[in-house]
Structures are given as C-alpha cells and as structure tokens.
Amino acid sequence: NAGVTQTPKFRVLKTGQSMTLLCAQDMNHEYMYWYRQDPGMGLRLIHYSVGEGTTAKGEVPDGYNVSRLKKQNFLLGLESAAPSQTSVYFCASSWTSGGPLTDTQYFGPGTRLTVL
Amino acid sequence: AQKITQTQPGMFVQEKEAVTLDCTYDTSDPSYGLFWYKQPSSGEMIFLIYQGSYDQQNATEGRYSLNFQKARKSANLVISASQLGDSAMYFCAMREVPRRALTFGSGTRLQVQP
Numbered sequence: 001n002a003g004v005t006q007t008p009k010f011r012v013l014k015t016g017q018s019m020t021l022l023c024a025q026d027m028n029h030e031y032m033y034w035y036r037q038d039p040g041m042g043l044r045l046i047h048y049s050v051g052e053g054t055t056a057k058g059e060v061p062d063g064y065n066v067s068r069l070k071k072q073n074f075l076l077g078l079e080s081a082a083p084s085q086t087s088v089y090f091c092a093s094s095w096t097s098g099g100p101l102t103d104t105q106y107f108g109p110g111t112r113l114t115v116l
Numbered sequence: 117a118q119k120i121t122q123t124q125p126g127m128f129v130q131e132k133e134a135v136t137l138d139c140t141y142d143t144s145d146p147s148y149g150l151f152w153y154k155q156p157s158s159g160e161m162i163f164l165i166y167q168g169s170y171d172q173q174n175a176t177e178g179r180y181s182l183n184f185q186k187a188r189k190s191a192n193l194v195i196s197a198s199q200l201g202d203s204a205m206y207f208c209a210m211r212e213v214p215r216r217a218l219t220f221g222s223g224t225r226l227q228v229q230p
Contacts, residue, residue: 031216033217033218035218040222040223041222041223042120042207042209042220042221042222042223043161043207043209043218043220044220045217045219048217050216058217088159090161092161092218094216103216104151104163104166105151105163105211105216105218106163107153107160107161107163109159109160110160110161112159
C-alpha cells in the first residue's frame with residue numbers, strides 16, 4: 001500500500017517549457033487536491049477534484065490545468081512555465097466515507113520544481 | 117473567507133518538556149474541521165490530529181492533544197514530553213465542508229533542544 005505517490009520528485013524547467021506532474025493514490029479516495037508551498041508559507045490550493053472526470057479551481061489556479069481521467073490519478077499541467085511557479089507541489093487525497101467532518105487528507109512526498 | 121493564523125514563527129523547547137503551538141481561525145461556517153500537520157526537514161506532510169467543530173471533547177493522539185476553545189476560535193496543539201524528533205514545521209489547517217480542501221496557516225518551526 002503506497003498511499004499517495006508523486007512523479008517526478010525534482011524538476012528544473014526553463015521559462016516557457018511545459019510539464020505534467022502525476023499524482024497517484026491507491027486508497028480508493030474520491031477527492032484529490034493539488035497544493036503549492038512557497039518558502040515560509042503554508043500550502044495553497046491550486047485545483048481539486050471531487051471525483052473521476054471532475055475538476056475545480058482553488059485559490060491559485062492561474063497558469064495550471066488539471067485532469068482526472070481515472071479515479072486513482074490526478075495530473076497537474078504547466079503549459080508555459082514561469083519563474084513564479086517555482087515551488088514545492090503537493091498532491092493529497094481524501095475519502096468521503098465517515099461523514100463530512102472526519103475525512104483526513106493524506107499527502108504525497110512533494111515535487112520540487114524550479115523554473116529558470 | 118476562511119483564515120488561519122499562527123503567530124509563532126519559531127519556538128524552542130527543552131527535551132522532555134511540554135510545548136504549546138498556537139492557532140487561531142476565522143470562519144462563518146458552523147461546521148468545520150481543524151487539523152495539525154507536521155513537516156520535518158525531509159519535506160513530507162504528516163497528519164497529527166483532528167478536531168471537529170461539534171466535538172465536545174478535545175482531541176488527543178498519543179503525545180499530541182488539541183486545546184480547542186470554540187468561543188475564542190483557537191485550536192492550539194500541545195506536545196507533551198518533547199523529543200528531538202519533534203523538531204519540524206507545524207501547520208494548522210482548517211477544512212471547509214463543501215469541497216473538503218484545507219486552508220493552512222503559515223506554520224511554526226519547533227526546535228527541540230537536548
């Protein structure tokens with residue numbers, strides 16, 4: 001049982017390049033999330049998904065796109081990377097059973113992205 | 117809009133002593149959840165403890181307890197008998213019921229000294 005995994009762990013991009021971050025969970029969770037963490041700050045929500053085939057915007061969605069074609073996977077895309085997107089990206093997932101006040105989010109190990 | 121405030125950027129504690137990390141929150145929703153996560157230097161986010169807004173008793177998980185004062189909108193984390201391995205960043209977070217996403221505070225860096 002791997003939990004939440006993220007690929008890749010590290011990446012360096014040049015301004016204008018594109019890339020996709022992959023998040024996979026094996027806990028059959030319905031909800032999945034992408035956050036970013038900048039130095040000295042807490043995590044901020046980029047996009048999230050409440051189920052297969054659905055996505056929604058979070059607090060800081062500009063410059064990112066997401067897709068959830070399979071329940072276990074949640075992809076985060078950067079179409080044209082900018083230095084302001086240098087950050088650590090975390091994926092998380094949670095389930096719907098147990099009631100709306102008890103589901104805990106479990107996080108992947110993070111992806112450290114640098115945009116030059 | 118929801119907001120989480122952690123006013124202690126850094127804290128020091130002696131090994132084996134107890135420490136309290138402060139967290140205040142602001143929300144107009146009657147239903148919400150409060151979480152604490154630990155982030156060691158390796159970077160992963162580790163879930164520590166949860167408190168629901170309707171829970172009558174303060175949550176406890178081993179050496180961690182949450183001092184929940186609803187009227188004051190505070191949810192402080194208490195770590196008893198600190199260990200060197202407790203040195204890390206600690207984040208308080210609040211979960212909105214409709215979408216279940218978390219809003220995080222800016223964190224407190226705890227350093228446990230031998």
